[in-house]
Amino acid sequence: MNWTGIFAIWRFEMARFFRSIIQSVVSPVVSTSLYFVVFGAAIGSRIQEVEGVPYGAFIVPGLIMLTVLQQSIQNAAFGIYFPKFIGTIFEVLSAPISAFEIVMGYVGAAAAKAILIGLIILLTSFFFVDVRIAHPFWMLAFLVMTAVSFSLLGFILGIWAKSFEQLNIVPLLVVTPLVFLGGSFYSVSMLPPFWEAVSHFNPVLYLVSGFRWSFFGMADVPIGASLAAILIFTCACLAIVWWIFRTGYRIKS
Amino acid sequence: MTAIVEVEHLKKTYDSGFEALKGIDLTIEQGEILALLGPNGAGKTTLISAVCGITAPTDGKVRVGGHDIQDDWRAARKLIGLVPQEINLEPFELVMNTVRFSRGLFGRPRNDALIEKILRDLSLWDKKDSRINALSGGMKRRVLIAKALSHEPRVLFLDEPTAGVDVELRRDMWRIVETLRADGVTIILTTHYIEEAEAIADRIGIISGGQLLLVEEKAALMKRLAKKELRIDLQSPVDHIPETLSAFDLRRADDGRALIYTYDTTGERTGITRLLGAVQAAGLTLADIRTSQSSLEEIFVDIVKDGGK
Numbered sequence: 001m002n003w004t005g006i007f008a009i010w011r012f013e014m015a016r017f018f019r020s021i022i023q024s025v026v027s028p029v030v031s032t033s034l035y036f037v038v039f040g041a042a043i044g045s046r047i048q049e050v051e052g053v054p055y056g057a058f059i060v061p062g063l064i065m066l067t068v069l070q071q072s073i074q075n076a077a078f079g080i081y082f083p084k085f086i087g088t089i090f091e092v093l094s095a096p097i098s099a100f101e102i103v104m105g106y107v108g109a110a111a112a113k114a115i116l117i118g119l120i121i122l123l124t125s126f127f128f129v130d131v132r133i134a135h136p137f138w139m140l141a142f143l144v145m146t147a148v149s150f151s152l153l154g155f156i157l158g159i160w161a162k163s164f165e166q167l168n169i170v171p172l173l174v175v176t177p178l179v180f181l182g183g184s185f186y187s188v189s190m191l192p193p194f195w196e197a198v199s200h201f202n203p204v205l206y207l208v209s210g211f212r213w214s215f216f217g218m219a220d221v222p223i224g225a226s227l228a229a230i231l232i233f234t235c236a237c238l239a240i241v242w243w244i245f246r247t248g249y250r251i252k253s
Numbered sequence: 254m255t256a257i258v259e260v261e262h263l264k265k266t267y268d269s270g271f272e273a274l275k276g277i278d279l280t281i282e283q284g285e286i287l288a289l290l291g292p293n294g295a296g297k298t299t300l301i302s303a304v305c306g307i308t309a310p311t312d313g314k315v316r317v318g319g320h321d322i323q324d325d326w327r328a329a330r331k332l333i334g335l336v337p338q339e340i341n342l343e344p345f346e347l348v349m350n351t352v353r354f355s356r357g358l359f360g361r362p363r364n365d366a367l368i369e370k371i372l373r374d375l376s377l378w379d380k381k382d383s384r385i386n387a388l389s390g391g392m393k394r395r396v397l398i399a400k401a402l403s404h405e406p407r408v409l410f411l412d413e414p415t416a417g418v419d420v421e422l423r424r425d426m427w428r429i430v431e432t433l434r435a436d437g438v439t440i441i442l443t444t445h446y447i448e449e450a451e452a453i454a455d456r457i458g459i460i461s462g463g464q465l466l467l468v469e470e471k472a473a474l475m476k477r478l479a480k481k482e483l484r485i486d487l488q489s490p491v492d493h494i495p496e497t498l499s500a501f502d503l504r505r506a507d508d509g510r511a512l513i514y515t516y517d518t519t520g521e522r523t524g525i526t527r528l529l530g531a532v533q534a535a536g537l538t539l540a541d542i543r544t545s546q547s548s549l550e551e552i553f554v555d556i557v558k559d560g561g562k
């Protein structure tokens with residue numbers, strides 16, 4: 001294993017993040033605060049609580065998930081797309097570092113940034129609502145697993161994308177709707193039966209549900225199903241990444 | 254001499270169906286400077302990319318330091334430094350950080366003293382905290398070289414290092430190449446400046462249309478192919494070459510005021526004595542004679558035109 005190489009990529013990517021630290025941190029914090037104001041205050045005044053949890057606290061896990069998913073995908077996609085775009089990818093391809101190690105570096109950095117932002121949002125939420133975390137270990141575990149698996153997805157997106165437009169369109173058209181429809185701001189049990197059934201095909205539901213369980217001990221789907229979903233999703237992404245490097249798809253000519 | 258890079262029957266066909274390398278065989282000796290000379294589109298960059306692992310070869314084998322670039326790619330790649338043709342650099346990063354990154358990427362432990370030395374040798378030390386996008390084109394190229402040297406490669410590929418750089422940088426580059434050679438680093442550079450190949454290479458390979466037309470010691474190449482011309486200025490012009498001189502490789506120039514004789518300097522006899530005798534016998538009066546050597550440029554054009562020997 002070329003650990004030094006993995007760490008070099010990780011650090012280089014993290015430096016990109018810290019170069020624009022204000023922008024990287026301030027914008028998710030501001031948008032989260034807005035969500036609290038809009039959802040928590042406006043809607044929260046109508047919906048007192050969901051299954052015994054005050055509405056303001058109820059949306060915290062969903063808000064964190066929303067941002068972590070977006071950040072993971074965006075960071076990883078941009079992290080690999082940019083070197084491809086400006087041509088610096090040649091150096092990584094010519095280095096004594098395997099595909100798996102390259103992925104570890106880029107995905108590791110993207111996930112680390114997303115986790116960091118997720119934790120910052122959690123801290124921010126303490127200013128607005130009273131949140132208790134029932135299972136801190138599982139909370140962290142879900143956070144890490146989600147960040148890693150969606151960073152893998154972002155990595156794939158970054159390799160696939162041929163333009164900045166494509167890079168932005170997937171998170172916008174696919175991920176954001178899935179998050180909003182995945183019970184981030186409500187319990188799917190509040191939906192009519194048909195839409196509740198449809199929701200179960202949304203992978204994000206399992207993540208949000210598992211994550212929310214780690215906070216409040218209540219979930220839309222069994223915790224086992226959440227874990228299984230995230231594992232299957234991670235494996236699927238890994239398989240695609242493996243295929244990309246084996247065939248050189250859109251990396252090597 | 255030991256071979257450090259061995260290329261056997263290397264072929265590359267791009268997805269577009271274009272065959273950029275048509276079976277290259279090339280052995281590069283340790284410590285030598287090899288110049289690959291060829292027109293645009295000859296396949297120089299493709300060849301380098303295949304050796305460095307950036308492009309997957311369609312067929313053939315490459316070994317670097319005895320390590321197969323496919324079966325034993327880690328060991329092979331550790332030995333290689335690459336300075337690409339295009340200036341590909343992270344625009345907002347600091348010079349020092351990108352160079353450190355390269356060393357780490359190649360799995361080498363941090364060594365700031367070495368990086369300082371490299372940056373100083375490349376006159377980059379006072380720019381170490383500058384952002385890449387604040388540097389001039391020539392400076393950026395130096396950064397690329399620093400990155401390639403940061404992990405102490407044994408083989409350095411320089412893909413058109415002096416294309417479009419100023420005279421000062423070109424001289425610096427040649428000086429750097431000399432220093433590296435003194436350290437035993439093998440250098441392969443591509444260029445289409447013939448003077449450059451002539452000035453610094455030990456051997457010159459000529460590549461065109463995806464084929465390596467020849468590889469030869471520079472001196473031998475020059476000698477083997479060096480044709481000389483003897484120009485005979487005549488007192489009074491001739492309107493045709495006299496019959497008696499038809500045995501010689503002659504042509505008229507300046508409306509018959511001069512005759513030009515082409516000969517091979519390495520031939521057993523140049524034929525000059527006989528020619529001069531015959532010229533006199535034909536009743537022509539000499540005004541002046543002088544000789545000139547054909548440049549590598551002309552040789553190159555000749556070879557590419559004939560497609561080899």
Ligand SMILES: Nc1ncnc2c1ncn2[C@@H]1O[C@H](COP(=O)(O)OP(=O)(O)O)[C@@H](O)[C@H]1O
Nearest residue numbers: 253267269271273292293294295296297298299
């Ligand atoms: N990715 C690619 N896809 C298709 N053709 C390519 C690609 N890269 C290079 N070529 C073609 O291969 C030939 C050799 O290119 P290259 O190796 O860059 O030549 P050189 O470096 O000698 O100028 C050129 O005709 C070029 O158009």
Ligand SMILES: [Mg+2]
Nearest residue numbers: 297298299338
């Ligand atoms: Mg080229």
